[in-house]
Amino acid sequence: xxxxxxxxxxxxxxxxxxxxxxxxxxxxxxxxxxxxxxxxxxxxxxxxxxxxxxxxxxxxxxxxxxxxxxxxxxxxxxxxxxxxxxxxxxxxxxxxxxxxxxxxxxxxxxxxxxxxxxxxxxxxxxxxxxxxxxxxxxxxxxxxxxxxxxxxxxxxxxxxxxxxxxxxxxxxxxxxxxxxxxxxxxxxxxxxxxxxxxxxxxxxxxxx
Numbered sequence: 001x002x003x004x005x006x007x008x009x010x011x012x013x014x015x016x017x018x019x020x021x022x023x024x025x026x027x028x029x030x031x032x033x034x035x036x037x038x039x040x041x042x043x044x045x046x047x048x049x050x051x052x053x054x055x056x057x058x059x060x061x062x063x064x065x066x067x068x069x070x071x072x073x074x075x076x077x078x079x080x081x082x083x084x085x086x087x088x089x090x091x092x093x094x095x096x097x098x099x100x101x102x103x104x105x106x107x108x109x110x111x112x113x114x115x116x117x118x119x120x121x122x123x124x125x126x127x128x129x130x131x132x133x134x135x136x137x138x139x140x141x142x143x144x145x146x147x148x149x150x151x152x153x154x155x156x157x158x159x160x161x162x163x164x165x166x167x168x169x170x171x172x173x174x175x176x177x178x179x180x181x182x183x184x185x186x187x188x189x190x191x192x193x194x195x196x197x198x199x200x201x202x203x204x205x206x207x208x
Contacts, residue, residue: 011040023204052122054193058115061186066108068179083179084108110151111190117141117148118197125205135206142202149194 011022011031015038022041023031031040069081082090084107092100121141128134 013038013040022200048122048125051118051193051196052126054189054196055115055119055122058186058189058193059119061182061189062112062115065179065182065186068182069177070179070183071176081177084183105151106153110148110153111186114148114152115190115193117145118193121145121202125202129205139206142199142206145199145202152190152194 010019012019013033013036016033016036018033018035020031020033020040032038033040066084069083071082085104088100088103088108091103121138124134124138
């Protein structure tokens, strides 16, 4: 027996079982059943303007987080510092090209693509939904959103960064620089952006 696909745009009232089409709501608004006035769903996601603010903050932090040194090591009179990109390239030069490419993809390329994708989605929703070309572009971005999100693993690199700094501190002096602060803030802002982003909510703007 072939299973039926659940239509996520329909919500059933838990009191009277009325099927109601799910629509995007303004921030802080609750949808009520038109028959019995039972609460159906809220808006657990951020407003478009709120997501735009988070996205712009993440884009602003993205470049210094990847281009400025994240760690400065003082060892036997030598001072070494490195950026995220330089660290990945150094790993590749040592022969661990799979690990180096994974770091570049998960910590540099994928987060950049994620931020650009969300930023373009928001800008199209705010200013370009009347354009057929931009509306088609929005659909393509939404279709690929989950794929880009799966490759974005800032938390893994952040954990590895902290563990490495802890281990190196036993025999060298470790200093955190502006790059480490920007990378940490990029991780935090991106985490909040992904938490507030709702793919179903974004698709509702296409239907509108």
